[in-house]
Amino acid sequence: MKEKNENNDKKIKIIPLGGLEKIGMNITAFEYEDSIIVVDCGISFPEDDMLGIDLVIPDVSYLVDNKEKVKGFFITHGHEDHIGALPYVLKDLNVPVYATKLTHGLIELKLKEHNLLKKTKRKIVKHGQSINLGGFRVEFIKTNHSIADASALAIHTPAGVIVHTGDFKIDYTPLFGDPIDLQRFAGLGKKGVLALMMDSTNAQRPGFTMSEKLVAKTFNHLFAENKTNRMIVATFASNVDRVQQIINTAFEFGRKVVIQGRSMVNVINIASELGYIKIPENTVIEVEQMKNYQDEKIVIVTTGSQGEAMAALSRMADSTHKTISIKPGDHIIFSSTPIPGNEKAVSKVINELSMKGATVIYQDTHVSGHACQEELKLMYSLLRPQYVIPVHGEYKHLKAQEKLAQEMGTDKSNIFVLQSGNVLQLSKEQGSIIGQVKANEIFVDGLGVGDVGNIVIRDRLVLSENGLIIVVVGIDKHNNQIISGPDVVSRGFVYVREADELMNKIRNVAGRSVEKCINNNISNWGKIKATIKDDMGEFLWKEMKRSPLVMPIIIEINR
Amino acid sequence: MKEKNENNDKKIKIIPLGGLEKIGMNITAFEYEDSIIVVDCGISFPEDDMLGIDLVIPDVSYLVDNKEKVKGFFITHGHEDHIGALPYVLKDLNVPVYATKLTHGLIELKLKEHNLLKKTKRKIVKHGQSINLGGFRVEFIKTNHSIADASALAIHTPAGVIVHTGDFKIDYTPLFGDPIDLQRFAGLGKKGVLALMMDSTNAQRPGFTMSEKLVAKTFNHLFAENKTNRMIVATFASNVDRVQQIINTAFEFGRKVVIQGRSMVNVINIASELGYIKIPENTVIEVEQMKNYQDEKIVIVTTGSQGEAMAALSRMADSTHKTISIKPGDHIIFSSTPIPGNEKAVSKVINELSMKGATVIYQDTHVSGHACQEELKLMYSLLRPQYVIPVHGEYKHLKAQEKLAQEMGTDKSNIFVLQSGNVLQLSKEQGSIIGQVKANEIFVDGLGVGDVGNIVIRDRLVLSENGLIIVVVGIDKHNNQIISGPDVVSRGFVYVREADELMNKIRNVAGRSVEKCINNNISNWGKIKATIKDDMGEFLWKEMKRSPLVMPIIIEINR
Structure with a gap:
């Protein structure tokens, strides 16, 4: 009895660093004393308003700040939203990666592209096999999904067993390979499961995903x-x-x-x-x-x-x-x-x-790779977890999973609908969110990682809606007189060839702005630029209900 | 018998000026000798790649070119994709508009906004009523749709009757007002229908739209x-x-x-x-x-x-x-x-x-406003048209309507899946596409109509993806030497504050480009600009896999 009581005190932290606000960018850290292991490391695809962004990766500052604790990555399957960010993250965290054979092959392909193949330790794991690492033992369990070799993970920790399903469905008659290892889930459930983190993608859908x-x-x-x-x-x-x-x-x-x-x-x-x-x-x-x-x-x-x-x-x-x-x-x-x-x-x-x-x-030519409600209920019946943490989905999916867990007998206070960055601490005695770590989205644009942020994106949005107008004025350094321009150039604004009259008007507005400044003895360039912007913005909105980006450029000439 | 034979020769032209490539922008001209009437006059909403565009209206050049023939507009119902372009089009074509009461009220609202209320003749028509105009008699027939007061039109022409369903569904138990006037459709069918133009939105959906x-x-x-x-x-x-x-x-x-x-x-x-x-x-x-x-x-x-x-x-x-x-x-x-x-x-x-x-x-809280396959089949049974012209839908919807019409006994050669601008000529003896008129999309951006076209949109796309870099160089008019810059300004490109080194590199590339030109005695500004663009484009792609818009601006300075 003593040992059991001791275990009841042990506390494990679960820290999702992405994946809970939308589908994509799955990555979750599990921390016990001085060990951290990470499950999955995916990208998400940009939203419509993230103009020009190729992909989005998680901010792993928390892992980098705790570098010495991080023992390795465990990958559930080979989809981009579970492996895609590995090459970016491994540049900062040189730790081993564990995965089943096909997943491992797909990861190798990525590492090769990023020249990380030699540097990165990797290990192929079989279903049924366990890996001991830090304070953890991680067991790979066979599931079904829309990619071969998908795994759930049973993470054995001093505080109890946490089952992470990865993305899964139950296919009793897969065309190739074995069905999901339901017996093992039953076995784990029998012994006691501290927490279940389960795929919520189809938690709103009744019934059973077709085979x-x-x-x-x-x-x-x-x-x-x-x-x-x-x-x-x-x-x-x-x-x-x-x-x-x-x-x-x-x-x-x-x-x-x-x-x-x-x-x-x-x-x-x-x-x-x-x-x-x-x-x-x-x-x-x-x-x-x-x-x-x-x-x-x-x-x-x-x-x-x-x-x-x-x-x-x-x-x-x-x-x-x-x-x-x-x-x-x-x-x-x-x-x-x-x-x-x-x-x-x-x-x-x-x-x-x-x-x-x-x-x-396009009819009956596809089946989903994710479990629907009846499959999820089956998992609850087999695993009977103490705590439930819905994962993999938008908020509405996570809430649907929560509802399902309640229907299956889990008390609402034992279900944690988390946000990325939440630090959830669980023990057999209690579970609660005890903190928050950084969990931003980092934009990748071409070869640039993180060099495009909100200001840049906001400019791109304005440019995309209305184009831009550049006003170039040359000003004499000594007497502050206009000696060149204002010249007006535009892109993405109107057909310039057919808009002579409009462009003339715009030039006049700019000219009057600059003269107004000079007459008022304003020689601060920032102020001149602001005046041009304001006058031009007002004119364009009144004249045509548009707001292009106005960029005044002042050239100081030494003559 | 003589009269009947005479009628067999009469030819009517049907010219859709929009609405056949996607849902939206419905407008169709019917031409008989020196009369043209037009059914509907809608907008469509911009596609994702039409950056900054507020709405899209049809090109009515054909109507404007044949102004003296155009007798009036007949509007089937008050949705934007059927009435929205009226205020734009009526500016060029001052002809009367016919519609049922609610539709008319919604049109008035639009005309008021555009200051066209006084100028435009309008007439409210009741279901069952007919309007004689030019060589046509247009009869309004009660239908059901997701807006009240929707109508189908029976267009009585010397060549025969053309039924245009507008957008419709069959609701035997509408909550308000009457069900669709199926008896009238049956009556028309009994006497003989030359052509049926039918709503194809739900032609791919089996069954019956719910009440x-x-x-x-x-x-x-x-x-x-x-x-x-x-x-x-x-x-x-x-x-x-x-x-x-x-x-x-x-x-x-x-x-x-x-x-x-x-x-x-x-x-x-x-x-x-x-x-x-x-x-x-x-x-x-x-x-x-x-x-x-x-x-x-x-x-x-x-x-x-x-x-x-x-x-x-x-x-x-x-x-x-x-x-x-x-x-x-x-x-x-x-x-x-x-x-x-x-x-x-x-x-x-x-x-x-x-x-x-x-x-x-969001479950069971809405029903579609468009007829599904069983409703469409009912209409074919009642109307038994000689020719069928699928309308209101993307190509896949029109093709589904075509298939349905064939199943209901119409010969494939008598079904015309048209494109906007096609001139379809029908007589009881034969039907064929005999020509093509202009039928473009015109972009409306703010108060500007048609001043934004493909080049402007293409620039907006580039700007939205990668932003822009402006290179400003001042060149001495007399000796062709650089006396100012190159200065580099960017927007929507990178966080400039954290990219000092990159911006320096870019400035150097630009500087070398200009010097190369000067050393080679190139004084043609177009050539200098092209050189800067090329060198910069190459550098940026190599360095960061991005292609911002590069805008070189050369200022000629007279010192």
């Missing part, structure tokens, strides 16, 4: 019905089971497979090297060989299922693809659903493809 | 279950029947109604003036009076159901609303579904509201 078998059925049906047409299938590059399925169906129907899109080629290469995709001999051909085969002998597997402007399918749709043109009769299968925010882009590609005479199919 | 009764049921249920909470209902301002329903439910449960949002206030005012909304005495109160009532006595009806950043509900959600703050316990009903493209914005508002402790409800 991958449904998609297999649809594919078979479509290939059997359209024996004379060229087939083009768009899906997520990372969904290797889906790609395998397409390859198998192609093989069965005697078709050759052409692979399009850089990420599709990369992922298929790695997955087949590691044995996660098996390609029958002579099935995959190069795009150049396509001309040697009739349409009915071809399947093209391509990226672009989200309507991404630069992806292979979008290029085919708008006739900018180097080698593949869409023809009447082509059958194009979207094996995906649009991620929220991409609906219009996907719709655009579908319309373009249809206009070229192609048939576009 | 407004469903929403009434949900509202009753929600109000009965949440007697102690403040209720906030967001819906489209133009959906006056829905607003009536909310007011009735409020009255029944003894609540006062507060109306929020400029368009909501406007539309309710007009609708109630014209008798389309009946407000029980003492039911609607001003927002300032709200403090005199307990939460359980209040319903707020608001705009913002599409997540529009400036709308009342969004302001409540992000705490920028002047008078209303969201509190825990508030029940917020979204009586709408997100229009494609708005999903993320709506999601954001829902999350913000939930974070403030409100309960957000």
